[in-house]
């Protein structure tokens with residue numbers, strides 16, 4: 001069994017990005033600029049956005065955090081998006097989800113310029129992803145692909161089972177693992193809340209991706225001996241022994257699943273850290289695209 005060390009890979013890739021930024025600075029060029037829009041004060045969203053901004057600073061990007069009250073109107077938020085689309089200093093931006101209920105998130109995501117959509121949520125990017133064309137791949141799925149690639153995990157001909165079909169992780173993961181590329185070329189099964197016998201489906205997986213957001217849902221009796229297990233879950237559960245008052249739990253019952261795996265991602269220290277790193281890679285790509293640089297290719301697998 002080998003632990004997939006998201007902390008190590010994330011640091012390695014961020015170091016590579018930082019070196020590219022150093023080279024840009026040395027040649028007198030401006031640096032990439034990521035903006036993040038945060039509406040309201042949801043605890044988890046605050047943590048994620050703070051980590052995105054901090055990581056930008058670490059690699060030498062410029063960053064802007066635009067905070068708005070939870071009662072901002074949909075029209076006002078659309079204006080914020082429009083301004084970011086038109087701002088020549090911004091290479092890419094994200095609108096942190098979830099948004100308050102009175103705002104139609106799809107309407108906001110559709111308003112984002114696909115060329116600045118470093119979250120890869122705009123239908124133009126989703127469509128290109130399906131067709132295996134250059135695009136921004138959503139950060140968490142992209143982070144998972146980077147882990148698979150860095151650990152040289154074989155994917156061709158494998159059976160990949162994805163649990164969960166969210167727009168942010170599960171659905172794009174099923175598309176990406178089936179594409180005719182590496183990582184990819186899997187036979188893919190998408191499972192969800194209406195799946196009849198989830199245990200039987202999960203047991204067929206050579207690569208099991210758990211992205212349903214239910215702490216410790218995947219137990220040892222759902223995992224085939226030798227499977228690769230990717231745990232996307234990151235749920236806060238109350239833990240009075242911790243200073244913060246909560247612990248982070250994955251979707252996989254780690255201790256009992258561990259002995260059965262060939263590879264497994266821990267929580268924390270696995271996929272979570274890769275999301276920010278993948279976002280930085282997308283931002284660097286957006287920057288190169290806007291600068292008209294041709295040496296850099298989207299998604300270099």
Ligand code: GUN
Nearest residue numbers: 094095096097098119139
């Ligand atoms: N909320 C949870 N994950 C994400 C993400 O990757 N991007 C955005 N914008 N919001 C999220």
